[in-house]
Amino acid sequence: MRMDKLSFVILSLRSGRRICRMSTALQLWKRSTESLRQILRLKPQNDKVLVAIAVASMLTACTQDLKLDGSDKKLAKEEQSKSQPVIFPDYNPSIADGKVVYERLKCAECHGVEGHGVGGRANQDMTDPNGKLAEETPIYQYKLLTYGLKNWDHPVLGTTTSRREIWDLVFYIRSFNSAPLSTAELAGIKEVFGANCADCHGLKGYGDGPLSHNLDPLPANFHQYNRFYDRDDPMLKIHISEGLYPSAMPGFLDREDSTNNVVFDEEYIDKLARYVRHFHIAYKSNYPEKSNSNPSEQK
Ligand code: HEC
Ligand code: HEC
Numbered sequence: 001m002r003m004d005k006l007s008f009v010i011l012s013l014r015s016g017r018r019i020c021r022m023s024t025a026l027q028l029w030k031r032s033t034e035s036l037r038q039i040l041r042l043k044p045q046n047d048k049v050l051v052a053i054a055v056a057s058m059l060t061a062c063t064q065d066l067k068l069d070g071s072d073k074k075l076a077k078e079e080q081s082k083s084q085p086v087i088f089p090d091y092n093p094s095i096a097d098g099k100v101v102y103e104r105l106k107c108a109e110c111h112g113v114e115g116h117g118v119g120g121r122a123n124q125d126m127t128d129p130n131g132k133l134a135e136e137t138p139i140y141q142y143k144l145l146t147y148g149l150k151n152w153d154h155p156v157l158g159t160t161t162s163r164r165e166i167w168d169l170v171f172y173i174r175s176f177n178s179a180p181l182s183t184a185e186l187a188g189i190k191e192v193f194g195a196n197c198a199d200c201h202g203l204k205g206y207g208d209g210p211l212s213h214n215l216d217p218l219p220a221n222f223h224q225y226n227r228f229y230d231r232d233d234p235m236l237k238i239h240i241s242e243g244l245y246p247s248a249m250p251g252f253l254d255r256e257d258s259t260n261n262v263v264f265d266e267e268y269i270d271k272l273a274r275y276v277r278h279f280h281i282a283y284k285s286n287y288p289e290k291s292n293s294n295p296s297e298q299k
Pocket of ligand 1: 105141
């Protein structure tokens with residue numbers, strides 16, 4: 001199973017706590033089902049499971065001390081026994097460098113040069129924006145490539161490939177179904193981000209905009225690897241669409257920015273999510289600049 005169970009438990013408790021603070025029953029219902037559906041990656045028809053979990057997490061979260069019942073303990077233990085350290089990169093992983101590693105390690109023999117898969121070896125089409133891969137977090141993929149999965153005969157890179165290169169690979173693979181923004185797109189979204197997000201998040205995404213100082217929690221710093229490598233893309237999009245109650249983060253879905261002539265529909269929210277990601281990945285190779293500039297500038 002691909003879901004990170006421990007973080008599911010934590011997240012459902014957290015969203016439960018958030019729910020406790022909510023004022024109306026309606027808000028409560030909408031948000032709890034949406035975020036749980038997101039966390040569990042459930043299809044709409046699995047609503048019964050959702051209801052059960054939403055109720056259970058609300059009950060546990062509303063009492064002061066949070067207890068794990070027997071089954072949750074088992075989940076947490078399982079997670080721990082295979083808990084493998086994640087070593088974050090020291091500067092933004094590069095999609096371009098990932099491509100070079102992908103070629104060197106001959107990943108294409110099974111996954112195809114462009115990630116469409118080779119029949120009989122790896123059938124999954126990694127370019128499908130609605131496929132399995134599009135719902136995975138960078139951390140999950142890093143662990144998969146570094147340590148492999150039990151009973152799964154996949155190339156394991158932890159002992160042969162550097163951490164940097166594994167992160168480069170992760171973001172190269174992710175670019176199959178979520179293409180990097182073009183220079184023109186970047187320029188356009190920069191304006192919109194400047195007008196709608198930068199007051200809180202800062203123009204460079206460090207979470208240090210002029211409004212940030214009075215906010216608790218602080219606006220997210222998009223350069224923070226442990227936070228953003230732990231998000232899948234659908235979750236980023238839900239958070240931008242719906243906001244993060246009760247923080248200051250507003251929901252943007254269906255809003256309009258008439259100055260920049262933009263409607264925040266799902267397509268544009270997708271672009272915003274990729275814009276958020278562009279702060280913590282590099283599109284270009286990290287190596288040419290290595291000798292004559294300070295890599296930390298990219299952070
Ligand atoms: C011998 C064949 C083979 C090679 C070589 C190979 N893979 Fe895979 N890989 C698979 C198979 C099989 C799957 C399962 C999905 C599928 O059937 O397409 C998979 C899945 C994956 C996944 C997604 C896992 C998931 O949970 O959806 C990633 C990411 C991945 N491979 C990356 C790589 C990278 C990077 C390389 C090169 C270092 C590589 N693979 C080399 C066979 C291979
Ligand atoms: C009024 C201030 C404010 C504005 C404007 C704002 N944000 Fe936020 N944002 C926040 C705060 C505060 C958080 C942290 C919430 C938390 O930690 O619970 C946040 C968190 C986020 C996150 C992190 C979600 C996660 O999964 O951790 C993303 C992504 C994000 N904002 C994107 C945007 C984008 C894109 C815009 C503009 C379209 C925007 N924000 C505008 C205050 C703001």
